[in-house]
Amino acid sequence: MSENSVSPLSIPTALAELAATATTLVAPYLRSVARSAPEVGLKQDIHDPVTVHDQRTEAIIRWFLAKFAPGCTVLGEEMGEELDPELVGDISEYVQAPAVALSEQVIDVIAPLRSRVRWIVDPIDGTANFASGLTYFGTSIGVELDGEVVAGAISVPFNYEIFVADDRHFWHEDERDGTRKLLTSRGPTTETEALLATYYPGVHDLNASPDLSLAHEKTLMNAYSTVRRPGAGAVDLAMVAAGWIGVSMATALKPWDVAAGIHMVRVAGGSVLNLPMGTDLPDGLRPGVVASGSTLQATTAERVLRELDAEADASLAEAGNPLED
Incomplete structure (x- = not known):
């Protein structure tokens, strides 16, 4: 595979x-509405905006x-798990990108796969950043084939x-001209040289086990040399895969936060x-994550996560594990 072509x-x-x-x-749309002071709703609590x-x-x-x-x-x-065009209605007025150009080969390969494929989508990874006018956010899509993640993409619109x-x-890939560069x-090489991007401990951790x-x-x-909370877990993982963030750690991510990013780190050699x-999710979709590059073993973060x-x-054992019922 050359740097500028992918079979x-x-x-x-x-x-x-x-x-x-x-x-x-979706990147042009997100750039156009960012910093528009959108009305913010809440999911579970004030720390989970939408x-x-x-x-x-x-x-x-979709x-x-x-x-x-x-x-x-x-x-x-x-949204739910079923891919139903009727569910989303007419969104054509919001599609601001130019006409999509996909090769006939790509279309021909994917068309017969149907229910063998599941797309794991985080439309805005880093919603709190996005809603506050910060530009560190992205869109993450992991792709499962027959239940195994085999591909993914994470964009950073700004x-x-x-x-x-x-x-x-x-x-x-550069969105503006389509140029591509392979990354590892x-x-x-040491924890003391590495920046750690982490969301632990969060407010729930501090309240439960201060x-x-x-x-x-x-x-x-x-x-670690520096500890940061950048605010977008999937983007963090892409940066680890690229070798630009040393270590990423989190304890409560969702499948759509990690599916593409974990796959990228592993494919890149990290x-x-x-x-x-405490969940029954499979490897690659679980909430507890420590990711690091190929030149670093994140021993301390891994010990804390374990x-x-x-x-x-x-x-769970003390409460009676509902997964065993």
């Missing part, structure tokens, strides 16, 4: 191409997938860039520890 002949590559095109399709643009962006993506991948299913953050992976290669997950959370925070801050944190996973198991 559309394999199924994972065709799925990666379609996912990348879908993220590119805007009409999250819902509209997912609707655009419309696009229904057109080019008929019969597939979607697991989206904002950077005009898309990160894409099939089952063998990870590449960066290289970066710092002493443990503060002890873990002290451990992490002493182990390491991912993905723990269930401790938290063990604590989640103990809490």
